[in-house]
Amino acid sequence: MTIRLRAHHLLCLLTYVGKGYSPAFTANYDGIAERLSRAEGILLVSGPDDICAPLLDEPEPHCLREGAAARDQLAAQDVEELLARSIHGGIRLDLDATMLIRMRQAFSTGLVRTACGGCEWSGLCGTIAAGGYPDTRLQRPVGAQDCPF
Template sequence: MTVRLRAHHLLCMLTYVGKGYTPDFCANYDKIAARLTRGEDIEIVAGPDDVCAPLLATEAPHCHNDSVLVRDAQAAAAASDMLGATVAPGYRFALDAALLSRFRAAFAAGTSRTACGGCEWSGLCDGIAGGGFDGTRLAGGR
């Protein structure tokens, strides 16, 4: 199977520790982190993805907001730099340990975080990155 992710979720998944918008959102994200840890491929999509699914049934989900589309474009540019390829809808890749380490190093250094500006979770992610990504769900954390 393949995990469908919008570009900014490539960054969010790096610091996911089980906190999120709702219990259903977190349960879904836990499953996605486990799938990625097992080595499932990632496919970049435009708009709502597998992470967004539990929010789509709520009133006025933010997944469709213009600000989220801007965040996706900024994250795609950062991911393109890290991967050495153009990250756009339809792009597929596997997240192995070396690539995860490279993504986390760039995130911790702040070089891939343009898309994080104004995000309500940014403070939490700062602490997680500053703490060496301890407790993250993807690949069991470090």
């Protein structure tokens, strides 16, 4: 199977430690992190994705707001520059250990954090990154034996 992700969730996954908007949201996110840790592929989408799914039944899900779409655009630009490849809906990615290390290093130094401005989770994510990503749910993909995380 393939995990459907919007662009800014490529960044959110880097620091996810099991905190979220609701128990259903967190349980779903845990499952996605586990699947990615087993090297499941990613399909980038425009708009709500598999992480958003538990929130879509709310009266006014923030996943549908303009702010989420703006974060997607900013994240896509940053990740595109970092990876030197096109990042937009319809693109498939394999988040291997090398890419994960590269993205976490860039996140730690602020190179791919433009989309994080004004996000309610930004402080927590910054603390997790500054601490070396302890207890993050996304682990090195299966088969990556020599990675430092």
